[in-house]
Amino acid sequence: MKYAISTLLWLALATASVTASTALWAGELEVENPWVRLMPPGVATTAAYMKLRNQGSKAVTIQKVESTDAGKVMLHGYRNDGDKLHMVPMDSLTLAPGEVVSLEPGALHLMLMGLTHGLSEGQPLTLTLYYSDGQSQQILAEPRAPQ
Numbered sequence: 001m002k003y004a005i006s007t008l009l010w011l012a013l014a015t016a017s018v019t020a021s022t023a024l025w026a027g028e029l030e031v032e033n034p035w036v037r038l039m040p041p042g043v044a045t046t047a048a049y050m051k052l053r054n055q056g057s058k059a060v061t062i063q064k065v066e067s068t069d070a071g072k073v074m075l076h077g078y079r080n081d082g083d084k085l086h087m088v089p090m091d092s093l094t095l096a097p098g099e100v101v102s103l104e105p106g107a108l109h110l111m112l113m114g115l116t117h118g119l120s121e122g123q124p125l126t127l128t129l130y131y132s133d134g135q136s137q138q139i140l141a142e143p144r145a146p147q
């Protein structure tokens with residue numbers, strides 16, 4: 001019986017340490033104020049914005065973003081061609097240690113295409129960020145009108 005208890009304790013501790021290290025890692029990329037642009041009913045495309053801060057000592061690369069609320073999520077930047085601004089898809093986004101990157105209207109953003117439902121305030125969308133080291137992080141982005 002003593003053996004069984006200590007085995008259980010060991011399992012509990014092992015599980016706890018795995019959880020803790022995952023949380024620690026996810027904490028290295030701090031996501032502040034994630035939100036999506038509220039769109040009129042029937043519009044199936046929107047954009048998500050947030051502030052990213054790499055708190056860790058290693059570079060962090062976001063390789064892919066998915067959402068259960070949209071068919072496709074793309075990372076978009078802008079390129080200035082003379083007098084016209086073009087949205088350009090980006091393969092990935094890398095933040096150096098300590099780097100802060102703002103995804104905001106008119107700049108870097110996540111494009112959400114094929115929304116599976118209408119957007120309303122108080123019903124956040126789920127976004128999953130996938131990193132180049134195989135880790136991922138889920139965030140909730142609140143629909144709201146741009147200020």
Ligand SMILES: [Cu+2]
Nearest residue numbers: 076087109111
């Ligand atoms: Cu876009």
